[in-house]
Amino acid sequence: MVRTSARTSRPAPPSRHAAARPSRWRRATPWLYLAAPLIMLGTFTYVPVVSMLSYSFTDWDGVSPDRAYVGLDNYVRLFTRPELFSVFATSLYYLVAALVQIVLALYFAAVLSFETRFRSLFKGVIFFPYLLNGVAVAFVFLYLFQPGGTLDQVLGLAGVDAGILWLGNPDLANVSLSGVSVWRFMGLNFVLFLGAIQSVPSELHEAAMLDGASRPRVLWHIVIPSIRPIISLSLILGVAGSLSVFEIPYIMTGGSGETKTFVIQTVKLAFQFNKTGLASAAAVVLLVVILLITWVQRRIVPEERTPSA
């Protein structure tokens, strides 16, 4: 956008400074526009990451004015305690949930990309949970899952009175929690897919329909191949998300019982046991793991350069 405006700008008016240094102005303009987001990005993303890296080489407790450099000690400690990595098992629940979420989102996006009654309403309904604050979502579902709560009452209307402890049953707690995660994040996938599907040229499926292809076949052979980059992006986001689940289980169960995730464990190390150094190292490891998985995934499923994308 910046470039377009520069190209179409009128000849400079005979004002003093514009006439003196037109080229300098022009070079500075994009940076001026970028300054605000760049400063924010640096302040809130890169500076904290750099400090986290530096903390991970110290034995800092999070408050103390002095900290000692301990080299790779934290990383050694981390990797000599396999129980710290066993919590990744919890992430499997969220990984399965992420796949379910993508399939559901794809289904709804496909259905709602065709002419359907109340189309806009349904789009809104599906996207709405994503707009809610995660903390609010967690609280709402906490009441939903309580014994005698909303879910039990609805099931009671249907004649089911199982007395299930949705969060209290250790075999069920992670399923309930990842269900909340699907409810919350499906809207995002849905919107991404819907946008991608609508960018597929309509002549393609109109032609296929004329040739007698059914809707599922159009979806399978034309729509899905055209939106592959978006699906693969969703997968990467899903995997990264399921490894770094935090707010929903942290608020709903506090990570008690079997619901502890890697990030909750890291937060507990840092803020309960004052091992900020060790926790920073754990956070760095998580970052590296996610980068690695993304890289492997890109290797296995390379992104195709389609003309439409």
Next chain:
Amino acid sequence: MTMQRKAPAAAALASILLIAACGGAASGGGPTAGASAPADPAQATGEITVLTNRTDMVTDGTLGRYAAEFNKTYPGIKVKFDGITDYEGEVKIRMNTENYGDVLLIPSTVSRDDYPAFFSALGPAADLSRKYQFTEKGTVDGTVYGLASFAVVNGFVYNKDVWARAGITAWPKTPAEFLTALQAVKDRTDAIPYYTNYKDGWPLSGWQGAMGAISCDPKANDKLATAPNPWSAGSDLNVSDTLLFDIVSRKLSEPDPTTTNWEDSKGLLARGEISSMFLGSWSIAQMRDAAAKAGKSPDDIGYLPFPAQVDGKYCAPTTPDYVYAINKHSRNQQAARAWVDWVLDSSTFTADIQGISSRRDAPLPTALKPFEDAGVRLFELSQAEAGKVTTIDNAAEVGLTKPEYRQRLVDIARGAAKGDLGGALTELAGKWADAVALGG
């Protein structure tokens, strides 16, 4: 053109601020200045900010009334309150800068050795301990940096009406008698005999308050610093954890602990839907309020000591709550000290919350009258080694005062986690012994 110049300047300014924010307190390690009270109250001036965890007392105007009262003696000092909901987490992070109020409560995660780097000296321990109790908690090398805001004893808050309907009139003397009492409540009333508050966690970690109540030993907590196995049979931790475990495994607690709610639990106890909870004596005032709100008599709220006796007497160790300290970087040292002294010596704060005053000459709160009448032995639980105990606790990742340790016991007891009580306690003891061996 002005804009062009301003932008890099703003960026430079932002980065300077950033560096300042990051570096912060890291450099402050010099000698600590003392904070003494102003000589003439009428002449003292300044504006101080007091950080507090009692957001409820900020919103309902109680703290404002204290400040107005304070201003009758110190008309020139303006007091502002900063109520913080997540007190521990937020203040700990703010302490990386110089901006953490003038008067604050020391977050429990701050190591005692670091006190001189953050807080002003209040005076020599030898002098202050004559007037105040619980000074050990804020003392480093003979100098006091923090004074206890108030102290509590721990026990079971219970609904007298429910217990009377269950036919229990006398305080249980042993854990077994306590379990029998809860069973009677379960059999004869509709109330949930015991409420763990598992979900919110911190009320559950209050079970650490049973420390010293069973052994009747003022040094019980200090001994943890060298104990190879704090969970050995008959020890404070073993007896209290076993009682908690038995309550849950005999299904005398709420059916789904994972969805408990602390705020709701007060009303539930007041209305007699819950019969008991293990909490500090600070909770009595809140439960009585809840009873009044629910249209019940506040006198239905009772408080009993941990069911264990030594030589025919119950024991109730008193432990200090947060300690007041003065920010070393405060520019209003005298005004801040004036506030601390006034709150401890002249305010109605401890009486209002039914806490035990840190002043040695103050009477016990009325809520503990039954304890006095029953001849319960009240004694100050020594905090001399508290710093070391915390260090070991953190190194071992046991978390004596953190929810997870007892949440796990509850999970095992209700069959939601593998293992048994003996195994869990042995595992904790193993972690503890390793940390003690490493010297914390």
